[in-house]
Amino acid sequence: MESVNAKYVSQKISKTRWRPVSHSSLQQPDIFATGSWDNENNKISFWSIGNHGSSDMEDGFEGDPQLLCEHKHDGDVLDLQFLDQDRIVTTSSTGAVTIFRHHQNSETISVSQSWPRVHRYPCDNAPCTGVVCSSPEIVTVGEDGKIIVFRADQEGVVRVIENADSSTIHAVTYLRTTEILTVNSIGQLKLWDFRQQSNSPSQILSLSGDRVPLHCVDRHPNQQHIVATGGQDGMLCVWDVRQGSTPFSLMEAHSAEMWEVHFHPTNPDHLFTCSEDGSLLHWETSTHSDMPSFLQGGRNNSMISRSAMAPAGGNQSLISAWLNGDSSKGRLETTHMLPSQTLSVNSLDVLGQFLVCGTDGEAIFVNRQVPV
Numbered sequence: 001m002e003s004v005n006a007k008y009v010s011q012k013i014s015k016t017r018w019r020p021v022s023h024s025s026l027q028q029p030d031i032f033a034t035g036s037w038d039n040e041n042n043k044i045s046f047w048s049i050g051n052h053g054s055s056d057m058e059d060g061f062e063g064d065p066q067l068l069c070e071h072k073h074d075g076d077v078l079d080l081q082f083l084d085q086d087r088i089v090t091t092s093s094t095g096a097v098t099i100f101r102h103h104q105n106s107e108t109i110s111v112s113q114s115w116p117r118v119h120r121y122p123c124d125n126a127p128c129t130g131v132v133c134s135s136p137e138i139v140t141v142g143e144d145g146k147i148i149v150f151r152a153d154q155e156g157v158v159r160v161i162e163n164a165d166s167s168t169i170h171a172v173t174y175l176r177t178t179e180i181l182t183v184n185s186i187g188q189l190k191l192w193d194f195r196q197q198s199n200s201p202s203q204i205l206s207l208s209g210d211r212v213p214l215h216c217v218d219r220h221p222n223q224q225h226i227v228a229t230g231g232q233d234g235m236l237c238v239w240d241v242r243q244g245s246t247p248f249s250l251m252e253a254h255s256a257e258m259w260e261v262h263f264h265p266t267n268p269d270h271l272f273t274c275s276e277d278g279s280l281l282h283w284e285t286s287t288h289s290d291m292p293s294f295l296q297g298g299r300n301n302s303m304i305s306r307s308a309m310a311p312a313g314g315n316q317s318l319i320s321a322w323l324n325g326d327s328s329k330g331r332l333e334t335t336h337m338l339p340s341q342t343l344s345v346n347s348l349d350v351l352g353q354f355l356v357c358g359t360d361g362e363a364i365f366v367n368r369q370v371p372v
Helices: 314-322
Strands: 004-008 014-019 031-036 042-046 066-073 077-082 087-093 099-102 108-115 127-135 137-143 147-151 157-161 171-174 179-184 188-193 203-206 215-217 226-231 235-240 249-252 258-263 269-277 280-287 303-304 328-338 345-351 354-359 363-367
Touching: 014 077, 014 354, 014 363, 031 077, 031 354, 042 077, 066 077, 066 108, 087 127, 087 137, 099 137, 157 215, 171 345, 179 226, 188 215, 188 363, 235 258, 235 280, 258 345, 328 363
Parallel strands: 014 345, 077 127, 127 171, 171 215, 215 258
Antiparallel strands: 004 363, 014 031, 031 042, 042 066, 077 087, 087 099, 099 108, 127 137, 137 147, 147 157, 171 179, 179 188, 188 203, 215 226, 226 235, 235 249, 249 303, 258 269, 269 280, 280 328, 345 354, 354 363
16 A cells, blocks of 8 residues: 555545546656535646646645646536546536636636536436547536537537436446447446437347446447446446347445446556445456456356346357356456545546545545556
């Protein structure tokens, strides 16, 4: 734990994201953004873990995150994504979507574009729960069951799928350039193809049995058909969207809601999850097989194989591939990444060997030596 720095920030942190670094350079992540929630005045903030000219170390130890600048935010920050090096997109409990620009020369933040109350019920605002960006495109989802597409260079809304869901959509991610995935409060994962004018999903996958709300989703960076989700029961689900309509594997992860799941962007045999139970887990698969490691049965006794809940007449080739996987070749190890916590870890982000997370304990933790 020596490499973990804790910074107490006097606000509950709902979201944390690293500023992207150039793939061509060997630059290390040095700036991240946070959003707050459930505070009297919520804000977005930019922090540095480098030596951004801050010679005074009075307010912390060397290596502690240093506040660069902050800006008030109307409502709780429910999601936050970088659009590019200088701009972030936030979604709000007020139903608004906002682009903020970080002016690095003056270390100030300004509102670059705003779409107030785009997610709403007939008589009230609906929280905008999730956003995903592929500049200049921005896609948001909300408690109102809508999917809305924006462009950063246009003032209006590009497209609205009004009744995308009859329940709350909790999160969204890109599957491919023209396809997105959403997860909802009744345990469904839906694929949407924006090349189609249809307002219906191209595919629906769901948890069998109880309709456990799904809170988060991430796609494997190299094998885009592999998707991880987490939900209210704390289980980690791995799906192969090419095969079947139920998860490929289920793993007991947390004792309460899982708020976020992230594959490591460049080393996806590593995956990270965080939870209401106060823990942040690092999942590592080690394998010597050509089969994607996240689809291998392991020795970890918390794994439940797909076959245990496969319906009669299910995809036999898939089930047998799972059952016949040589368990000695696949192994799954989990590591706790934080000192013992009691309050929720709401958000995490990982880039290179750097991990940042934010908590309801009004703390930000930064780990500079993630073993990936």
